[in-house]
Structure formats: structure tokens, C-alpha cells
Amino acid sequence: MFTNNDINFEALKRKAYNGRWAALEDGIIPLTAADPDFRTAPEIEQGIIEYIKDGYLSYGPFSGLPEFRRNVAEHFNTEKYGNFTPENILAVNSAAQGMFLIASYVLKPGEEAIILDPVDFLFKKSVEAAGGTITLCPVDTETGNIDLEKLVSLISSNTKLISICNPHNPVGKVYTKDILKKISEIAAAHDLWVMSDEIWSDIVYNNKEFYTYSSVSEEARKKSFTVYGFSKSFGIAGLRIGAVLCNDQEIFNDFIEKSNFNSTIEGVSTLSQIAASVALEKAKPWYREFLSHLQTNRDLAFNILAYSEILHPTLPEATFVLFPKIKNNLSSEEFARHVLQYGKVAIVPGSERWFGKGAEGHVRICFSTSQEILEEGLNRIIKSF
Template structure:
């Protein structure tokens, strides 16, 4: 199901953008954007077809289709130790939009937000787009551990928001219940909002347990938003479908109104919501097989890279990206450019633009492809030096 023969390369070269097959020169292997090379689960495809058979694509409820909201809540409760109901869910146009809307709701221009360093660039982008000021809290590259002493020292009267990425992109760290409780205690003591990006929470290895942030304590339920999306686990990034979850219905109602999701100014395609709902309800067997394939690819990448003497890495607990350290003295940008031109492989540099100041000296490699493509790409990187 997840071999080279299962990849439609011609389709990818027409449709896979964001640094991937459709924008790279012929012969280049793109191990860049975190987007699977495999087609969506057949259950999702069939669900979309069934939905449009009667020929109607009418307006849906402003906050989301009932079945979508119900299935998202159920998914979090059964798989992520959540305590949500359908009324705690708002359908949004991707997790990325959810992050932006949370920043817009919690921050006024000049307010400060603490984000992890390194972390995906969308955290920084969301805060700066609404006029907020970024404060970086270091994360250990090897362990993924948060520097809590530094975190607390960053808090001042201008601080309004702490944003966490769990599981962490690009380090692949899954934060434990105990760590999340510690974050909630800090936030509660200083009356801060928490935004927990949990888009990677379906891609966790070795049966490691995951706790959605708001579930870990009563303090965590207060002034917190959870952001979720379908682009990673179900490969439907082009449908732009995600969700914002909040245990406090009054806060979510206010958030919905201020985010313009209480009218047709904003709103999510009903077709996208059907795809997300069907993914949760019917595509779990496919997801389990996908996860097994990814775990094999993770192990393969870890083994090849750590034998190379060119790159060294830690074993990700989650996600389908790996974040090796460059061992030959090149900067992240220099290394990326070199392997693109000499090895014909595209990867993401660990530059400030993509992951923050703390990412320098690393690259990010996406392994949600076939074993054949991954092995070829990694060997090209190593052999070009």
C-alpha cells in the first residue's frame, strides 16, 4: 500500500506544490514539505463521492457540520485523552488558520507571545501578523526538553500567550502529561492564554501515550485553545480543513464571533468537512497501516543518517520529519544548497526563516514517502560529499 508502485508520480508532479514535486526540476527528490506522497485513504475518496452524488453543495452551519464537530470531539476523547463535546469544536480552514485566529483573539498589537525555539515558522508568522511580539524559549535539540527557567523569566506584564507544539515539529518530541501540567501551572499563575498545536498528534510511534493539553488539569482547561488539522495524518492538505477546540463554550462562542465564523464572511467548505469527518470515522485502519510504514521509514532514516558521519540525529517520537545535525561544518543554508545541486535532493534548511534562531546547524527531512524514495534520497545526500 505504501511502496513506490503505490505513488502516482505524474499526479504529484501536477499537484504537489510547497517545495515538492510540482516545483522541483526533473530528477530532484523533494524531502521537503510535510505532505505525504501517497494518495488519500480510499474511504475518504469514497466519502467525498457519496456526498456530492445528490448534486447539492449547500450552505452549512457557520461553526461547522454537526457530524464533523461530533467526530473531531470523539476522536480527541478516544485517542488523545480529551474531554470535548461537539459544542467545543469550531471548523476552520486548516490548522494554520486556527493558529492565526488564536493569535488574533489573544493578542493586541505590542502584546508578547512566547514560542518554542526551534519550532515551525507558522508560530512566529501568526503572532507577527497580528502585531504581536515574539519571545523565544529554547528547546533542547536532543531531548526536546523546554527550558522552564528561561520560560518563566520571559513572562512580564506584556505577555499574553504561550504557544506550544505537541508533538513538536521539527524535533518529534511528545510532551508528557507532567510537562503539560507544569505549563498549565505557569500559565495559570500569570493568567496567560495557551495555544496547543496538535496537528501531529495522530503520528506517534512506539505506542507512546498522548494527552491533549486541556485534558491534563482543570487549570489547563482555562484560557486554552487546541488546534488540529488533517493534512499530516490523512494527506488532504489541499482541502484546507482543521479545527479549533476549546473546553469553555462561552470563550469559543466569543472566539467564533470575533473570528467572523458566525456569518458567511468566514466558513469552511462542507466538502472539506465531510472529508475530515469520514477520515476520522472510517479511515482509521488505513491510518494504522500508514503509521506502521512511517515507523519503518523513521527507523531507516535514523540508521542511515547516524552511520553517515555527515549528519547525526535523534529518534523522533512522533511526526514524519527528522531533524539531523550537520557535522561537516556547513551552515544550514550552505548544506541545503549543496545537496540540491550535487545530490539532487531538496530538504528544508534549519534557518531562522523556517524554524527560528535555534535551528541553525540542522536540516529537516520529511520521510512520508516510499522506502525506495527515502533510501535513494538519503544515500544521495551522503554520497555527494
Template structure:
């Protein structure tokens, strides 16, 4: 199901944008955007077809279809130690949109938000779009550990929000319950909001446990939002479907109102919600095979890079991206440009643009593809020097 023969490269070259097959010259291997090369689960395809059979594509409830809200809450409660009800779920147009809506809800112009460094660029972008100011809290690039002393020192009268990425992109770190409780205590002591981006929480290796942030303590439930999406675990990025979860119903209702999800101004495609619901209800066997394939690829990337002198690999606990360290003195941008030109492989540089100042000296490699593509891509990177 996840072999090289299962990849439709012609379809990818027509449809896979965002720095992938459809945007690059023939002959270049894209190990860039975190999106699978495999077609989505057959159960999802059939679910979309079945929904269309009666010929109606009407408006759904503004906050989300009942089956969508229930499937998301059930998934969090069974798989992520959650305690959500369907009413705690709001359907949004992707996890990324959820992040932007939360920043806009929490921050006024001039307010400050603490984000991790390095971390995906959308954290910084969402704060700045809301008129807020970013404060960077360092994360150890080898261990993923958060510098809590620095985090507390960043808090002042303008601070409104702490945003975390769990599992962490690009480091692949899964934060334990004890770490999340500590974040909740800091937030509670200073009356801050917390946003936990958990879009990667389905892609976790070695049977490691995961705790959704807002369920680790009573303090974590207060003034917190959780963001979730389906693009990583089920390969439906183009359907633009995600969720915002919040235990406090009054807060979520106010958030829904102020984000314009209480009328036809906003709202999510019913077709996308059906696809997501089917994914969680019927496509778990496909997902489990996908996860096993990804863990095998993770181990393969680590083994191949361990033989290299130009890169030192990390072993991510989660996500399907690796974040190896550059050893030859090149900057991240120089390295990425070199392997693109000489090796015909596209990777994401660990530059400030993509991950913040703390990412320099690394590249990000996506391995959500076939074993053959991974092997060829890593071989080209190593032999291009």
C-alpha cells in the same frame, strides 16, 4: 498500500506544490514539505463522491457540520485522553488558520507571546501578523526539553500567550502529561492564554501515549485553545480543513463571533468537512497501516544516517520528519544548497526563516514517502560530499 508502486509520480508532478514535486526540476527528490506522497484513503475518496451524488452543495452551519464536530470530539476523547463535547469544536480552514485566528483573538498590538525555539515558522508568523512581539523559549535540540526557568523569566506585564507545539515540529518530541501540567501552572499563575498546536498528534510511534493539553488539569482548561488538522495523518492538505477546540463555551462563542465564523464571511467548505469526518469515522484502518509504514521509515532514516559522517540523526518520537545535526561545519542553508545542487535532493534548512534561531546547524528531512525514495534520497545526501 505504501510501496513505491503505489505512488503516482505523474500526479504528484502536476499537483504537489509547496516545495515538492510540482515545483522542482525533474530528477530532484523532494524530502521537504511535510506532506505524504501517497494518495489519500479510498474511504475518503468515496465519502466525497457519495456526498456529491444528490447534487447539492449548500451552506452548512457556520461553526461546522454536526458530524464533523462530533467526529473530532470523539477522536480526541478516544485517542488523546480528551474530554470534549461536539460544541467545543469549531471548523476552520486548516490548522494554520486556527493558529492565526487565535493569535489575533488573544493579542493586541505590542502584546508579547512566548513560543518555543526552534519551532515551525508559523508560530512566529501568526504572532507578528497579529501585531504581537515574539519571545523565544529555548528547547534542547537533542531531548526536546523546554527551558522552564527561561520561560518564566520571559513573562512580564505585556505577556499574553504561551504557544506550544505538541508533538514538536521539527524535533519530534511528545510532551508528557507532567510537562503539560507544568505549563498550565505557569500560565495560570500569570493569567496567560495557552495555544497547543496538536496537528501532529496522530503521528506518534512505539505506542507512546498522548494527552491533549487542555484535558490534563482544571488549570489547563482555562484560557486555552487546541489546534488540530488533517493534512499530516490523512494527506488532505489541499482541502484546507482543521479545527479549533476550547472547553470554555463562552470563550469559543466569542472567538467564533470575533473571527467572523458566525456568518457567510467565513466558514469552511462542507466538502472538506465531510472528507475529514469520513477520515476519522471510516479511514482508521488505512491510517494505522500508514503509521506502521512511517515508523519503519523513521527507523530506516535513523539507520542510514547513523552510518554517515556528515549528519548525526535524531530518533523522533512523533511526526514524519527527521532533524539531523550537520557535522561538516556548513551552515544549514549551505548544506541544503549543496545537496540540492550535487545530490539532487531538496531538504529544508534549519534556518531562522523556517524554525527560528535555535534550529541552525540542522536540516529537516521528510520521510512520508516510499522506502525506495527514502533510501535513494539519503544515499544521495551522503554521497554528495
């Protein structure tokens, strides 16, 4: 199901944008945006077809279809130690939109959010778009560990939000229940909100336990939002579907009201919600095979790079990206340009633009493709020097 023969390259060259096949010259292998090269699960395709057979594409409930909210709540409760009801779920147009809505709700202009460094650029973008300011808390790029003492020292009277990425993109760290509990205690002691981006929480290896943030303590339940999406685990990025979760119903109702999800101003395509709902209800067997394939690819990529002279990888506990350290003296941008020019492989530089200041000296390599494409791409990178 996840071999090179299962990839429709013609379709990818027509449809896969965002730095991937459709955005690059022929002959270049994209190991860039975190999006699978494989078609989505047949159950999802069939679910969309079944939904539109009667020809009706009417408005759905403003906050989300009942089956969508029910399935997301059940998924978190059974797989991630959550304690959510369907009313704790809001359908949004992607996890990225969820991050922006939370930042807009929590922060007044000029107020501060602490985000991790390095981390995906959307954390910074969402805070800035809401008029907030950023303070960076360092993450060890080798281990993914957060410096909690440093985190405490960064908190000021202007700080209102701590944003975490769990599992961490791009390092691939899964934060333990104990670490999350400590973060919740820090947040509670300073009366801060916490946003936990958990879009990668389905792509976790070696059966490692994953705890959704709000499950780890009473403090975590009280003043937090969780963001979730379907683009990583089910390959439906183009449908722009995600969810915001919150255990405090009074706060959540206010959030929904102020985010304009109580009218037709906002709302999510019903087709997208059906696809996501079917994914959780019927496509888990596909997802488990996909996860097994990804773990094989992870190990393959790690082993190839570990024996190279140019990159030093660490083994991610989650996600389908590697974040190796550059061994030669090139900057992240220079390395990525060299590999594109001489190896015909596109990768993401660990530049401030994409991941923050702490990413410099690294590159991010996506491995959600076939074993053949992955091996060819990595060997091209190595041979380009």
C-alpha cells in the same frame, strides 16, 4: 499499500506543490514539505463522491457540520484523553488559520507571545500577523526538552500567550502529561493563555501516550485553545481543513463571534469537512497502516544517517520528519544548497526563516514516502559530499 508502486508520480508532478514534486525540476527527490507522497485513503475519496452525488453543494452551518464537530470531539476524547463536546469544536480552513485566529483573539497589538525555538515558522507568522511580538523560549534540539525555568524568566507584564507545539515540529518530541501540567501551572500563575498546536498528534510512535493539553489539569482547561488538522495523518492538505477546540464554552462562543464564524464572512468548504469527518469515522484502518509504514521509515532513515559522516540524527517520538545536526562546517542553508546541487535532493534548511534562530546547524528531512525513494534520497545526500 505504501510501496513505491503505490505512488503516482505523474499525479504528484502535476499537483504536489509547496517545495515538492510539482515545484522542482525532474530528477530531484523532494524530502521537504511534510506531506505524504501516497494518495489519500479510498474511504475519503468515496466519501467525497457520495456527498456530491445528489448535486447539492449548499451552505453548511457557520461553525461546522454536525458530523465534523462530533467526530473531532470523539477522536480527541477516545485517542487523546480529551473531554470535548461537539460544541467545543470549530471547523477552520487549516490549522494555520486556527493559529492566526487564536493569536488575533488573544493578543492586542504590541502584546507578547512566548513561542518555542526552534519551531515551525507559522507560530511566529501568526503572532506577527495579529500585531503581536515574539519572545523565544529555547528547546533542546537533541531531546526536545523545554527549559521551564527559562520560560518563567521570560514572562513579563506584556506577555499574554504561551504557544506550544506538541508533538514538536521539527524535533519530534511528545510532551508528557507532567510537563504539560507544569506549563499549565506556570500559565495560571501569570494569568496567561495557552495555545497548543496538536496537528501532529496522530503521528506518534511506539504507542506512546498523547495527552491533549486541556486534559492535564483544571488550569489547562480554563484558558486554552487547541489547534488540529488533517494534512499529516490523512494526506488532505489541499482541502485546507482543520479545527480549533476549546473547553470553556463561554470563551469559545466569544471567540467564534469575534472570528466571524457566525456568518458567511467565514466558514469552511462542506466538501473538506466531509472528507475530514469520513477520515475519522471510516479511514482509521488506512491510517494505522500508514503509521506503521512511517515508523519503519523513521527507523530506516535514522539508521542510515546515524552511520553517516555528515549528519547526526535523533530518533523522533512523533512526526514524519528528522532534524539531524550537521557534522561538517556548513551552515544549514549551505548544506541544503549543496545537497540540491550535487545530490539532486531537496531538504529544508534549519534556518531562522523556517524554524527560528535555534534551528541553525540542522536540516529537516521528511520521510513520508516509499522506502525506495527514502533510501535513494538519503544515499544521494551522503554521497554528495
